[in-house]
Amino acid sequence: MSTAIPDPADGRTVTEQEIADIVAPDREIAVSVGEPLVVLDELTVTFGGLTALDHVSFEIRRGEILGLIGPNGAGKTTCFNAMTGVYKPSHGTVTMEGASLVGKKKHAITRAGVARTFQNIRLFGDMTALENVVVGLDARHRTSVPGAIFRTPRHVREERESIERGMALLEFVGIAGEATSPSRSLSYGSQRRLEIARALATEPKLLCLDEPAAGFNPAEKEELMTLIRQIRDDGYTVLLIEHDMKLVMGVTDRIVVLEFGRKIAEGAPKQIQEDPAVIAAYLGVEDDDDGVA
């Protein structure tokens, strides 16, 4: 066997470095930190007469973790959906490295380099964890029906790489031991992690996480923060929607705050914490779960 798969036969344990290399092969290239990666300009989304997102502009910079926060119904998820092609904006643009994402199909946006997780977990329940991740990896594969039927060399190569990379991703998020379990039977925490692994599998430039810590206990949140930082360190840019202020303040580099579909503040976590408009917005809805801890 001449592949890079760590062969169990030789009894060697895989090092973290090896896994990291497989997960983020492009790490060295994506280092022009600070340049705008995705730019939202005057983004507006309306449903019927209702304006869910009102001329929102901000940019997501390469290599940062950007937090997107706001009270319930502020338009965070709408903003997400408009970026990932679920909704069609009625006005404004979303550009990624200069190319517009508006009007592109969802799968094309994914291939352009934007991946996301879902607030309410949406895994492919009948598939195993590994298969879920491989579906994400398939976004970069080129084999089509004839190639698969006749098992062309490219197909065989892609399949082999899939397993290798898929396992590495599962290892990265910490659920490799459950690779062959149907994702439906995974624990809640594992399912959340699997969603992240699946999104990473599409080799995104920007990873959008929609409330990844929902339902987590403090210890799990702590682990998640580490994981998000690791993802960033591996060269990904992260957009994070999150209710938990402690998590947001602890992990993000910058924060954008929405309220009633408008952007009310933008800046470093420290600045945001002191921003009167933000405090006002949050005082109105503060409760035990979501408040600043």
Added chain:
Amino acid sequence: MRATKLIVIPAIAAVMTVAGCANSSSGGGGGSASGTGGSSGGSNGLKSLPEQTKIDVPADAVKPAGDGKAVCAPTTTLAYVGAETGANAQLGINIYNGVQLAIDEHNKANPKCQVQFKKFDTEGDPSKATGPVTQAVNDKTIVGVVGLPFSGESKSTGKIFQQAGLPHITPSATNPSLTQNGWTTFFRGLGNDNVQGPAAAKLATTMLGGKKVFVVQDDSDYGIGLAKTTQAALPKADLVGTDKVTTGQKDFSATVQKVMNSKADVVFYSGYYAEGAPFDQQLVQKGFKGDFIGPDGVKDPQFIKQAGDASKNAYFTCPCIPGDLIPSFADAYKKVSGGTAPGTYSVEGYDAATIMLTGIDKGKTTRSAMEQFIRTYDADGLSKKYKWTSTGELESLPVYAYKVSNGNIVSAGVIPSS
């Protein structure tokens, strides 16, 4: 829930009133002026045909009983292959009851020759038929088969009979091309579409005096073929329009509209009674005053049952003598069928079985002998004279005209050929 009905029922009542008012406004209660087309000429300017009171049952018609002295092996078997179940079952039931009757009569009269009867179900489906036919062909005790009833299934299985040398008489498949395949084992026990078409044309024009004939066909092999030969035989000037309907169709407003637009005085419906009856009924309801002609597929007591008084304008063509008019046959048949009267092709089934039984009585108990026997057969049956040409068609076939009288289908005599 109760609330729903409270709303719904008054609504209907209100609307019914509209309908009712309309009814009463044009005179005295619902439908007292039934306005059915003239059944006996006069009002529609067409001639009427006299009812034939005496039926030409051939005096020397061959009966299955024979002379009662026949001797044959107890395994000698005749078979019916065709629809027993499914949507096409009724036609098949008509036929195999006829066959059953013939065999019963034969076996009763000939204690030393008890002929077995086997049935194989094809559901009238060409694709299902190969299985049962192969099964019948492989059963070496079977010396002759009555079937298959439909043209489609006959086409898909004729070759199998041919290869096995098993003669079969179809009592009802009328597609002309069936006898053009070179099958020596295929015999048709009735006239094909080419025989009935010209007769229908003649009935419509010369006999009834129609000047404007409208031809409607269904989408069956039978309907299409018959409509084609009928149109070909009609004088060009007399054909005022054609239309197609589909099997299973129950509303014919568009076709009726076309007929009314064409001012036709005779409508020929080329198809089966299931569509023919509602069609005629809707024609009459819309005020059609002319005559309605249907072929043997329409000539069925069900037609009158379903079309009601509208059927008074109906005439039929059929290359057959009406079995239900021969009381002795009808009575005997009812004993076999459990009370139902003979239907379309019952007599043909009976006759076909009779011919084969006669062959068995004469010692033709191999398939090839049976085939030879049928090929050279020349005698009258209940419905017609049976003498086949080399291709398996009957030689001379009178086509009879029928009409509706007092809710019954009665003969109106032979339609002269030429």
Added chain:
Amino acid sequence: MGINPEGPPMGGAEAAQLDADELAETKGSRLDKLRGRWRALPRWQQWLVLSIVALVVFFLPVINPPIITTEPGTDFPLACFDMARFALVALGLNVVVGQAGLLDLGYIGFFAVGSYVAALWTSSDSTYVHIPFLWTLPLAMVVTVFFGVLLGIPTLRLRGDYLAIVTLGFGEIIRLLASIVPALRGNVGFQNVGAPPGTHDGKQIFDNSHGTPWYMMTVAIIIVVMLLLGNLERSRVGRAWVAIREDEDAAETMGVPTFKFKLWAFGTGAAIGGLSGAIFAGQVGFVNNQKFDVATSMLFLAAVVLGGSGNKFGAVIGGAIVSYIPNRFIEIANYKYLIFGVVLIVLMIFRPQGLLPARNHLLAAIGRIRQWTGTASGQPEAAAATDAGRITLRKEEDQ
């Protein structure tokens, strides 16, 4: 275990092994033990068992076992062929309904197109150029794929229920066109549709009263189709289909071009439908517009669901059963649809996953993954835990 990843391109041995696993694995918790025993068998014994089963299946019409036989009602070899035909149809429909989750109620349309292709190019009633029958099989597939794409492009963007009614309409349109277009000869039909060549003792081998050769040919085709579909299943394509079935939006978001793969599912299903239609036309030797109705479409669907939607073994078994029962018990011919109707309801209530529930392996080289799982996580018992997880799932399904 020496699994060679550089194995033959068809992955013959491995694929068969996986299929066998799948067959054994899917029988529900009661059969877990059996599955375990099957897994424990040495490779050569598994092959032996499979070969014997294959041999028995292959020579079924020759063996003509009593009790099982459909005689004297209908010829057993022909009944066997009918089973094989239904199995092939179900296999194709399973791709569309079972794998990709697209409810196609007009599958009979593809079957009809295949039949007419065979008829138009081989029947003595056709005025077209005549070609050898076997050539009509690929031709039928090409033409039905064309129709599949033609239907799919406007309709596959529609959501499930809308798709159902539109496909149903398609099936009806094909049937009606067969009546309307004169070149298709409506109810009059085409006689003497061709057959594969070859004579034995001066008699045609592929005669329409001899079911055995037709049956064997169809079974061979089924095996090839299953192997190829297995390849598809364990590829990007199969994964995309299951992803679409499970959650179309999520699939799209994960970069699956859902429309394209739905179209492929439709096309693949159509091709198999067309193939079975052409074989059917050849065996019966006669094609007309009679049997391409909605009711038959429903029977096809019943076959897939009965066997286990999404499982190709299930589809084959379901197809065979749906065809066999009415041929074996002719007495029930009139009650056939009534019984199917009741069975469908009961099945959906008590065993919605069908006889063999879907549990697809979507990745090749499963064995390697299991080993890798064990090592990479540094937990030797991980593999066992994995199996436990499976069992849990199955129990959920069985409820």
Added chain:
Amino acid sequence: MHGLVTSLATVDSSWIQFDWSNLFQNFWPATFDGMTFGAIYALVALGYTLVYGVLNLINFAHSEVFISGAYAVVFTLSALGFGPNPPHLSLIAIIGDLLLACIAAMIVSAIVALIVERVAYKPLRDRGAPRLAYLISAIGASFAIQYIFFNWRSSNAEPAVIMFNPKPIFDVFGTIIDSQQLTIVIAAIVMMVATDQFIRRTRLGRGIRAVAQDPDTATLMGVNKERIIMSTFVIGGILAGAGALFYVMKVPSGVIYNGGFILGIKAFTAAVLGGIGNIRGALLGGLLLGMIGNYGQYLLGDAQWTDVVSFIVLVLVLMVRPEGILGSNLAKVRA
């Protein structure tokens, strides 16, 4: 491939001819007659739409709910002495008899609808079955009921029952509109409006809308979901029963075991065309479908084209408006 298409087209291209003059000449009869059928489709389509609105599933067995009602009409009227000939009865007697038949049909249809719900859907709901399972169970129920009628009443159609002879009422654009057409269309529209109002104004109607909008929230708010579902089936059945009466009125010999299936497909198409889940959409879809089918029939020559044209129009409409013409759903009906 290309060769096939062109050869099919060239060898005999006479099979498709657009006879515009025929269409224009018969435009008004086609319209009025189409509307009559459309009204019947619409009544049956309502059953599909209501159930779809509440359960989000196609009740494929609704066609059999309808045909059961049609059998009830035929049996009732036959028992009352109606037959293939127009009755000789007074106006009042006819109206009374028809009302009786209508109620019988409504009761039978409602019972059948309820049985279908309890037998084919409820157990699935209790087990949280996937969507496909419902559809297949529905198809199973449809087949079972059809073939119960098949085995009971044979493959023959029931003998015709003529309710009254249509009389011309008035003349529009040179085309006579008869009492039958008028009765059916007006009755259907009245019933649609009544249903619409019922859904809007009554407590049960509000419950139906609530469940349609969000079953879980509705349950939390104290709506008895099971009762709402059963009511929906019953209302659908009642409307199908009314549809059955008009169907028999229009097509007296159309009661046959598979007669519902064909009409059901049409009605469902109508519901989808108008926007499934939408009550007004059902009416619009029904009327349009009836007329379009008839236009197609006149334009292209014969009845075989009716369904082809209907389905092609459906596909075209769905391509432009994937949710049907009116597109909204039951939940969005404003109170």
